Amino acid sequence: DVQMTQSPSSVSASVGDRVTITCRASRGLNRQLGWYQQKPGKAPKLLISAASTLQTGVPSRFSGSGSGTDFTLTISSLQPEDIGTYYCQQGISFPLTFGPGTKVEIK
Amino acid sequence: DVQLVESGGGLVQPGGSLRLSCVVSGFTFSDYWVFWVRQAPGQGLVWVSRLNGDGTSVNYADSVRDRFTVSRDNAKNTVFLQMNSLRVEDTAVYYCTSSLRSYYFDYWGQGIQVTVSS
Numbered sequence: 001d002v003q004m005t006q007s008p009s010s011v012s013a014s015v016g017d018r019v020t021i022t023c024r025a026s027r028g029l030n031r032q033l034g035w036y037q038q039k040p041g042k043a044p045k046l047l048i049s050a051a052s053t054l055q056t057g058v059p060s061r062f063s064g065s066g067s068g069t070d071f072t073l074t075i076s077s078l079q080p081e082d083i084g085t086y087y088c089q090q091g092i093s094f095p096l097t098f099g100p101g102t103k104v105e106i107k
Numbered sequence: 108d109v110q111l112v113e114s115g116g117g118l119v120q121p122g123g124s125l126r127l128s129c130v131v132s133g134f135t136f137s138d139y140w141v142f143w144v145r146q147a148p149g150q151g152l153v154w155v156s157r158l159n160g161d162g163t164s165v166n167y168a169d170s171v172r173d174r175f176t177v178s179r180d181n182a183k184n185t186v187f188l189q190m191n192s193l194r195v196e197d198t199a200v201y202y203c204t205s206s207l208r209s210y211y212f213d214y215w216g217q218g219i220q221v222t223v224s225s
Contacts, residue, residue, distance in 0.1 A: 034211040036152075043202055043215035044144075044152060055213075087152055091210030094166045096142075096154040 002026050002090045006099035012107045019075040021102045023088035028068045032092040035064055035073045038101075039084040048073065049091075080106055109133035111203045111216035118222045119193055127188040129203030129216055136184040137161065140206050143177065143188050145199035146218075155201070158186065160208070171197075193223045 003026040013019050023033065031051040036044040046055050048064040051071055061076045075082055083106055088099040115127040129141070143155040156177040157166045165177055176189040186203060201219050204212035 032210065036212070038152075043218055044212070045215070046211055046213055049209070049211045089152075089211070094157070095168050096157070096210060098152045098154070101151045 001095055002029070002093060002097050004088055004090055004097050004099040006086075006088060006102050008102060009100070010103040010105065012105045013078050014107045015078055015080060017078045019078050019082075019104060021073045021086055021088075021104075023066075023071045023073070023099050025069045025071075025090055029071075029090050029092045031067050032090060033064075033066070033071045034089045034091060035062075036087045036089065036098075037082075037084050038087065044087065047086075075104075078104070078106070109214045111205065111214055113201065113203050113216045113219035116201065116219035116221045118224065120225050121193060121195055121223055123193050123223070124189070124191045125193065125221060127190065127201055127203075127219060127221070129186045129188075131184045131186070131203075131205065134205075134214075136179075137181040138207060140208055141177075141179060141186040142204045142206070142212060144202045144204055144212065145197075145221075146202070147196075147199045150199075153199075156188065190221070193221075195223050197221065198223045 005024045007022050033051045035048040038044040052064045063074045085101045085103045087101050110132045113129045142157045158177045162179050174192045179186045203216040206213045
């Protein structure tokens, strides 16, 4: 199974700050990596697929990068509505696996 | 608008069974793969199963294989998750999700609570 790790586990930042979340896979993913945002009590939402493809309707302040085993989700200017937990997910092999999540809060 | 609506959750004793349903609207259902993803209280997301568009190809997580069965009725735009021999550790919110033949979860239902407890 492909193991996914994320860092940090939580981040507290001010409105307007740049926030970076890192995801690492136990083996190469050929860019088959997605990012999800989950707000409290809600279903997750796909933000980015294939490491860097922004989904329709997702604000351009979100971006993804990386390849192989190391990936990054960046929020260029944190907004109050961005609070929630962010998960990465590998899409290269079954079982599909998620990272443990990064909780983003406003300072 | 795309909608996925789960039903059938509830409280069941260990060893019992439940059948979840997910009714889909807003896209050509038979073109889409369907997945179940679960989330235990206060925990992260865990993939459970995947079923292709015509129901001929299925994958399961090891933790549910031989206990859970996923199926679909394309005429009724519905996917089912039959859960047998339920364990306390199966307690979670279960999400029905779908994608256009990719391994990402594009559309999500609102989630349905399954509680396994004596």
